[in-house]
Amino acid sequence: MYDLLKGLRVVEGSAFVAAPTCGLYLAQMGAEVIRFDNIGGGPDFRRWPLAENGSSLYWEGLNKGKKSIAIDLAAPAGREIAQRLAAAPGPDAGLFVTNFPVDGFLSYEALKKRREDLICVRVMGWADGSQGMDYTINSALGLPLMTGPADDPRPVNHVLAAWDLLTGAYCAFSLVSALLARMRTGEGREIRAPLSDIGAATMANLGFTAETLLAGHQRPRMGNDIFGAFGRDFTTRDGQTLMLLAITPKQWSKALEVLGLAADVAGLEAELGVSFAADEGLRFTHRARLYPLFEQAFAQRTAADLGPAFDAGGVTWGAYQPLEAALEDPRLYKGNPLFEEIRHPSGLSYPAPGAMATLRPDARGPVQAAPKLGAHTDEVLAEVLGMSASEIGDLHDAGVVAGADGR
The missing domain is CATH 3.40.50.10540 (Crotonobetainyl-coa:carnitine coa-transferase; domain 1)
Structure with missing residues (x-):
């Protein structure tokens, strides 16, 4: 109050x-x-x-x-x-x-x-x-x-x-x-x-209506993918589900560094003739090629390993947790x-x-x-x-x- x-x-x-x-x-x-x-x-x-x-x-x-x-x-x-x-x-x-x-x-x-x-x-x-x-x-x-x-x-x-x-x-x-x-x-x-x-x-303020008017149809379903950017849920080796979001060039480069994907992604960029670091839209456009790389990298690491590494690198991420667990989270409730x-x-x-x-x-x-x-x-x-x-x-x-x- x-x-x-x-x-x-x-x-x-x-x-x-x-x-x-x-x-x-x-x-x-x-x-x-x-x-x-x-x-x-x-x-x-x-x-x-x-x-x-x-x-x-x-x-x-x-x-x-x-x-x-x-x-x-x-x-x-x-x-x-x-x-x-x-x-x-x-x-x-x-x-x-x-x-x-x-x-x-x-x-x-x-x-x-x-x-x-x-x-x-x-x-x-x-x-x-x-x-x-x-x-x-x-x-x-x-x-x-x-x-x-x-x-x-x-x-x-x-x-x-x-x-x-x-x-x-x-x-x-x-x-x-x-x-x-x-x-x-x-x-x-x-x-x-x-x-x-x-x-x-x-x-309209968020661009949904203009997008639909210009395209002639509304946006299709895409599950948990973040529209127009790189973001989705991934599963770790120990079965934990984490949300990863990379919008800025720094978020993207740090995520690649933590996951050990810099070389693989550079090879994909060379093949496609694009720079993912320069344009978040390109990460979304080519997400079907990027996701398997990230899925494999997550599957090789535990949530306990990734969490501190993401935090240290300034990576934007979050763990999926039930409200019972959120109630114990000092950033939210406790x-x-x-x-x-x-x-x-x-x-x-x-x-x-x-x-x-x-x-x-x-x-x-x-x-x-x-x-x-x-x-x-x-x-x-x-x-x-x-x-x-x-x-x-x-x-x-x-x-x-x-x-x-x-x-």
């Missing part, structure tokens, strides 16, 4: 990954993020992975450092509370993150009537308002047909919700940008961030100051990350756990909306709001 955004109040009405990720990043930079959910939890409150007691580890991870208020969003009084929260007064408030539909009680038009300079960041599936999620957007972009073994035509979905995560980060950036503009002009705005547009733009063991609302204690960037010279604050659902209901109603104790009690009695005990 850092305090760069200390004093900002962001209200979040969301579910799933993208919008909660936006709120998480803002909270980790010091903003007060108030998430409202239905009493009993929204559609992501019990989402897998689950702890043995049924608590969602997913929900605990994406809502660290936020405040929680539970509202009956089907009731008119509950919807009014959500609107009032989103448009609450204050120079550092009026910031709303959501993935609710563009129409309805949380539409920008409805909220703007309550606060003219409101900034609303709205995550969407498709830009036309139709429903879409990470995996369906990904399938539409063609990536599952580029992923996987070259000899298997079946689409391959990756397990990382990449478009959700990119969208969440882009939304946090967009919100802060809009806030800076509001400080200069006094104007609010709605920011619509469809996963489809994030995905389409990213594919001993990493990014992580802190905390107690979560599930009652479990396990390491959780704070802000992913290290902001020097700022000191890291302690990692804040996710709240229990409804833990801050009374506090938020009193401090943000200025409700009296009797008004709050009436809302509890009517079942419009609930605390951490569900009542």
Whole structure:
């Protein structure tokens, strides 16, 4: 946790990954993020992975450092509370993150009537308002047909919700940008961030779309080969799988030196009339001739021999390892100051990350756990909306709001 955004109040009405990720990043930079959910939890409150007691580890991870208020969003009084929260007064408030539909009680038009300079960041599936999620957007972009073994035509979905995560980060950036503009002009705005547009733009930014337009077809599958460069997995004598990547001339020459392949590769260069050191694309083009040389060299050496030699030579490589092993890796988890063991609302204690960037010279604050659902209901109603104790009690009695005990 850092305090760069200390004093900002962001209200979040969301579910799933993208919008909660936006709120998480803002909270980790010091903003007060108030998430409202239905009493009993929204559609992501019990989402897998689950702890043995049924608590969602997913929900605990994406809502660290936020405040929680539970509202009956089907009731008119509950919807009014959500609107009032989103448009609450204050120079550092009026910031709303959501993935609710563009129409309805949380539409920008409805909220703007309550606060003219409101900034609303709205995550969407498709830009036309139709429903879409990470995996369906990904399938539409063609990536599952580029992923996987070259000899298997079946689409391959990756397990990382990449478009959700990119969208969440882009939304946090967009919100802060809009806030800076509001400080200069006094104007609010709605920011619509469809996963489809994030995905389409990213594919274009990386050259995928231009490549396909010019070639007349999308990139073929190529297994674990790194497109346009020399990189692939290789197996050592002791059965370990290592990833080797050689992009720069230095990486390439050092890899050849460690593997004892300089003479063999020089002979291949002479035969083909090329210089692999000068052009990484040539290494990719002629990978079918290079791979057997590398496979043989790896098969003659153990991972214990290659690892230190690669490191000493500045070779870019990595061992394939399961997450269980990664958890013991000091470069990733064990001993990493990014992580802190905390107690979560599930009652479990396990390491959780704070802000992913290290902001020097700022000191890291302690990692804040996710709240229990409804833990801050009374506090938020009193401090943000200025409700009296009797008004709050009436809302509890009517079942419009609930605390951490569900009542």
